[in-house]
Amino acid sequence: MTPLLELEGVSLAFGGLQVVSDLDLHLDEGEIVSVIGPNGAGKTTLFNLITGIYRPDDGDITLDGESVVGLEPHQITARGIARTFQTLRLFLNMTVLDNVMAAAYGHTKAGYFRSMLRTPGMRREEREIKEMAERRLAFFGDRLMGYRWDQPAYSLSYANRRRLEIARATATNPRILLLDEPAAGMNPAETHEITELIGKLRTEGGYTILVIEHDMHVVEGISDRVVALDHGIKIAEGSFVEVATDPQVVAAYLGLGTAERK
Amino acid sequence: MSDSTPGDPNAPALPEAEGPAVGRDEWVARHDERLLDRGGRFGVYEQRLRGVPWWAWLTLFLAAASLLPVVESSGYVRRVGFDTVIFMLLALGLNVVVGWGGLLDLGYIAFFGIGAYAYAIFASDKFGYHVPTIVAVPAITAFGALIGLLVGLPSRRLSGDYLAIVTLFFLELFETVMLNGNQIFGHNITGGANGILRVDPFSFFGHQLAVQHGGIFAVSYYYVALVFFLVVFVALRFVNLSRIGRAWRSLREDPLAAEVMGMPINRLKLMAFATGAATAALTGTLATALSASVFPLNFSPTVLITIYAMVILGGSGSQAGVVLGAIIVNVLLQLLQNPDQARVLFYLLVVAGLIAAFRFTRQLAIVAVLTLAFGFVVHAIVSAWHPSWAVVTHAGFSGDLSHWVVIPERLAPWVGQVAYGVMIVGVLAVTQLRGWARIAAIPPTIYVSAFVWENVMIPNPGPTRYIVLGALLIVLMIARPNGLLGERRVEII
Numbered sequence: 031m032t033p034l035l036e037l038e039g040v041s042l043a044f045g046g047l048q049v050v051s052d053l054d055l056h057l058d059e060g061e062i063v064s065v066i067g068p069n070g071a072g073k074t075t076l077f078n079l080i081t082g083i084y085r086p087d088d089g090d091i092t093l094d095g096e097s098v099v100g101l102e103p104h105q106i107t108a109r110g111i112a113r114t115f116q117t118l119r120l121f122l123n124m125t126v127l128d129n130v131m132a133a134a135y136g137h138t139k140a141g142y143f144r145s146m147l148r149t150p151g152m153r154r155e156e157r158e159i160k161e162m163a164e165r166r167l168a169f170f171g172d173r174l175m176g177y178r179w180d181q182p183a184y185s186l187s188y189a190n191r192r193r194l195e196i197a198r199a200t201a202t203n204p205r206i207l208l209l210d211e212p213a214a215g216m217n218p219a220e221t222h223e224i225t226e227l228i229g230k231l232r233t234e235g236g237y238t239i240l241v242i243e244h245d246m247h248v249v250e251g252i253s254d255r256v257v258a259l260d261h262g263i264k265i266a267e268g269s270f271v272e273v274a275t276d277p278q279v280v281a282a283y284l285g286l287g288t289a290e291r292k
Numbered sequence: 293m294s295d296s297t298p299g300d301p302n303a304p305a306l307p308e309a310e311g312p313a314v315g316r317d318e319w320v321a322r323h324d325e326r327l328l329d330r331g332g333r334f335g336v337y338e339q340r341l342r343g344v345p346w347w348a349w350l351t352l353f354l355a356a357a358s359l360l361p362v363v364e365s366s367g368y369v370r371r372v373g374f375d376t377v378i379f380m381l382l383a384l385g386l387n388v389v390v391g392w393g394g395l396l397d398l399g400y401i402a403f404f405g406i407g408a409y410a411y412a413i414f415a416s417d418k419f420g421y422h423v424p425t426i427v428a429v430p431a432i433t434a435f436g437a438l439i440g441l442l443v444g445l446p447s448r449r450l451s452g453d454y455l456a457i458v459t460l461f462f463l464e465l466f467e468t469v470m471l472n473g474n475q476i477f478g479h480n481i482t483g484g485a486n487g488i489l490r491v492d493p494f495s496f497f498g499h500q501l502a503v504q505h506g507g508i509f510a511v512s513y514y515y516v517a518l519v520f521f522l523v524v525f526v527a528l529r530f531v532n533l534s535r536i537g538r539a540w541r542s543l544r545e546d547p548l549a550a551e552v553m554g555m556p557i558n559r560l561k562l563m564a565f566a567t568g569a570a571t572a573a574l575t576g577t578l579a580t581a582l583s584a585s586v587f588p589l590n591f592s593p594t595v596l597i598t599i600y601a602m603v604i605l606g607g608s609g610s611q612a613g614v615v616l617g618a619i620i621v622n623v624l625l626q627l628l629q630n631p632d633q634a635r636v637l638f639y640l641l642v643v644a645g646l647i648a649a650f651r652f653t654r655q656l657a658i659v660a661v662l663t664l665a666f667g668f669v670v671h672a673i674v675s676a677w678h679p680s681w682a683v684v685t686h687a688g689f690s691g692d693l694s695h696w697v698v699i700p701e702r703l704a705p706w707v708g709q710v711a712y713g714v715m716i717v718g719v720l721a722v723t724q725l726r727g728w729a730r731i732a733a734i735p736p737t738i739y740v741s742a743f744v745w746e747n748v749m750i751p752n753p754g755p756t757r758y759i760v761l762g763a764l765l766i767v768l769m770i771a772r773p774n775g776l777l778g779e780r781r782v783e784i785i
Contacts, residue, residue, distance in 0.1 A: 081552055083548070083552070102551070102556070103551045103552050104551050104552075104553075104554045104555055104556045104557070107552060107553065107554035108554055112552075112553070112554075113552060115549065119546050119548065119549035120546075120549070121541065121542045121545035121546060121549065121550075122545060122782055123541075123545060123779070123781045123782060124538075124541055124542065124545060128538055128541070131535075131538055132535075132538040132539060132541070132542045132550070132553065132555070133553040133554060134535065135535055135538070135539050135553070135554050135555045136553075136554025136555070137554075138535050140534060140535060142531065142536060142563060145530055145531050145533075145534030145535070145536055145537075146527045146530050146531050147530070148530050148533075152534065155535075156534070156535075159535065182782070184782045198553060199553075201553075202553055202554045
């Protein structure tokens with residue numbers, strides 16, 4: 031079986047700085063894979079490579095056996111990869127509902143003139159987009175149900191902005207969700223909730239998930255497989271326990287001396 | 293609080309009505325309620341007004357606009373009304389590019405010119421083409437969109453300042469080509485600086501719309517312009533209410549996030565650019581059919597800046613806002629051409645400014661009394677000293693004023709210049725001082741401003757119009773950075 035997403039020998043340099051070198055990574059259908067590594071290890075760059083914001087210098091990225099290298103980001107999204115951002119990038123001055131509805135652009139059709147004439151087909155599609163967005167928001171239970179969806183996104187609390195980003199990403203109808211530090215800045219209760227939510231995204235939403243996370247409780251709670259990066263190189267891969275006890279990983283996080291003393 | 297432990301099934305439900313609970317989103321849920329509280333008495337009306345749908349406002353506005361020629365039948369008012377509708381159309385088009393697409397297009401007015409020239413070439417004796425209006429107008433609108441696409445194509449990756457420079461050069465290019473268009477490879481196409489004259493008026497089904505009727509401006513063009521306005525307003529509104537409109541808003545908020553969420557931002561930018569160009573070209577045909585002539589200088593950067601002022605003043609991004617902005621700016625520019633109207637306008641603005649600054653407090657009364665007293669004292673001193681320096685006339689409002697403000701029979705140029713300088717210092721002082729010092733500084737400043745207005749500004753209406761427009765924009769940008777009807781926007785929180 032070919033993996034859903036596969037990276038083969040992917041490399042990227044910014045000038046003289048090798049950000050990602052010769053990286054192999056695969057993601058099977060229905061898996062949850064965590065990417066860990068110290069700051070600057072190239073985790074977010076990896077997401078930027080997969081979503082087409084950067085183009086790799088070398089290597090190939092295939093989705094379902096087809097290369098996505100060189101496609102524009104919106105084309106890659108249309109093929110089924112959606113992401114959230116580590117530094118939240120919501121459309122702050124748009125309403126909560128509009129944020130989610132906007133992300134349906136790629137899989138809806140009503141064109142310029144049909145919109146201008148407000149044809150019955152266009153209005154039907156508009157209703158469908160709205161219903162879809164409400165379903166996506168309802169996925170978060172009463173967390174995003176509690177208040178009016180016609181309020182601007184900037185009125186949301188930090189944790190709810192993270193939830194809204196996930197809702198927006200799912201509105202592109204993806205097969206793969208890339209979550210960039212979904213638990214960053216959350217309190218322990220919210221972190222626990224996010225852990226459960228990621229599991230629910232797989233079981234109920236049917237998404238395959240690649241997640242960057244620093245919180246080891248979250249990583250332990252959700253991962254089928256963990257990949258550790260350091261200086262753009264994959265230093266370990268396997269179950270959480272295997273990776274967490276890998277001397278190279280410990281060295282990357284805590285410094286070489288600690289690993290030797292251990 | 294009771295001493296029940298969390299998870300205790302007998303624990304009372306969380307009290308709902310006891311104010312905001314920390315860490316829960318009820319505080320956010322009450323956002324609207326709190327807004328209403330803060331609005332006080334007017335808040336309720338504001339909320340109700342917001343509930344009125346846009347098409348109701350539009351109907352009301354069009355009904356009022358249709359009555360204008362009935363209420364006031366002078367040709368001048370009709371002509372100003374027509375020009376205002378032209379500016380409203382141009383502002384609506386620019387709003388798509390700047391307000392919705394977030395693109396700084398400084399070549400916008402060139403598309404207005406392209407529409408105007410295209411109509412003049414295909415509906416005049418110049419080349420003997422007399423294309424029927426019903427064909428020419430849609431075709432030229434489409435042609436404008438096409439040129440918009442061609443200009444946008446190379447510049448679509450540019451954004452912000454770079455796009456502004458590229459489009460500004462496009463405008464310069466357009467003007468140069470039109471100016472020298474009387475010798476393109478030996479052919480006279482645009483008539484050069486002399487333009488194209490005797491352009492056909494609009495005609496529908498063999499019925500020509502005369503520009504003049506019984507010697508005054510025919511009202512038919514005004515209504516045709518209103519119909520154009522209705523169609524453009526609704527069509528653009530509908531596009532903005534669709535997935536394309538949502539994508540434009542997303543693009544303006546965060547282009548990278550929009551692209552990653554599946555929106556082809558380059559194509560969307562081109563769409564906004566071409567929509568603006570098409571609207572401007574359409575307006576060009578209308579303006580040319582009325583004036584029956586077209587000259588390169590009709591499309592100067594001054595017109596462009598006026599339209600930008602309309603969009604910014606009214607509230608970029610809001611259709612109602614830019615229409616309001618177009619009305620305010622154009623009517624203001626017209627009023628300022630007439631000294632009597634300009635005079636009334638100036639003193640109304642001063643009074644309105646004072647009320648806005650002080651509300652109806654004791655301080656307002658003090659400032660008003662001090663200002664009047666200051667004026668009469670200065671006037672008395674000056675006329676006792678040298679009567680010809682303070683001429684008193686006896687005609688209407690300006691006559692009443694001449695008892696208060698000093699209007700010399702003949703003014704040495706340096707006096708005006710010094711007074712101008714003193715006025716600027718006075719205004720700066722008023723903005724910097726606080727408390728009683730400020731109240732003391734206001735009356736002399738108002739007096740010097742009135743002196744400058746009466747003796748320097750009113751005799752030169754040309755530059756005065758744009759100085760007043762600039763001052764108005766500055767004040768408004770400080771008080772309401774998003775324009776009159778623009779939504780408050782949050783950048784980073």
